[in-house]
Amino acid sequence: MSRRAVICEFLGTLLLVLFAVGAAVLAAKSIGDLGVALAFGFTLLALAYALGPISGCHVNPAVTLGFLLARRIDVRTAAAYWVAQFAGGIAGAALVFWLAKTVPGVQTHGKMGSNGWGSRSEVGISGGGAFLAEVLLTFLLVFVVLAVTHRLAVTGFDGLPIGIALATIHLIGIPLTGTSVNPARSLGPALFAGGPALSQLWLFIVAPLVGGVLAAGAHLVTHPQPNTAAS
Known part of the structure; x- marks a missing residue:
């Protein structure tokens, strides 16, 4: 693990939140759900090429957990990445919040691109359904990242x-x-949203981590190549 890698994880998570969550907060009325989805996908794609060769461009604690359980990285590296990712997520959200406050009519309290279920879901999904959905969706993401990368780095067309x-x-x-x-x-x-967003936050921390664990287990079955922890 290098200091540069940790800085990249902080910066990458900051930029993912700033531009992708920012799209949801500031531009959703113009670009719709499809535009927001593409903002997340394109931002991560660009970051994968920019930061992948340095840190692997995890920019996600669930991905880092998958790499740890797949024996691609060691505990010390994973812990440093987690601190950097959470700090980057907070910093990115702070910038989105600041920008939102300069735009008349943009509501930040209770929203701010936060996640939720029940009355905070477009379709009113239950808490149990939200937990299952987040586990399954995270499983796909972490499994794909583990399957297309070799050891730590994103190389070649891995980002696509x-x-x-x-x-x-x-x-x-x-x-x-x-x-x-x-x-x-x-x-x-x-x-920054506060209120119900904070009360429901636990699910969106726990469920993605469960999905990461399951993805790492599946990856070790489907891709049984020897993995060793990176120093």
Whole structure:
């Protein structure tokens, strides 16, 4: 693990929240759910090429957990990445909040691109349904990332299926929960939204981590190549 890698995880998560969650907060009326889904997918795709060779461009605690359980990284690296990712998610959300306050009519309290179920879901999904949806959607993302990468780095065309997977996940998940699949992406907006967003936050931290665990287990079965922890 290098200091540069940790900085990249902070910066990458910040930029993912700023531009993708920012699209949901500031431009959803103009671009719709499809546009928001593409904003998430394209942002991650660009970051994968920019940061992948340095840190692997996890920018997601669930992805980092998958790499840890797949024995691609060690505990020390995973812990440093988690701190950087959550800090980056909060910093990115702070920038979105600041921008939103400069735009008349943009509501931040209780929303701010945060995730939710029940009355906070477009389709009114239940808490149990939201938990299952987030587990399954995160499973797809983490499984794809593990399957197309080698050890830590994103190389060649690895970023393309990862970006496509995240866009597809958001097309399905936005009406259900607003789509988390990333605890750091959920924490930052919820802190600034407050209210119900904070009370429901636990699900969008726990469920993606469960999905990451399941994806790592499936990956070790389907891709049984020897994996060793990176120093």
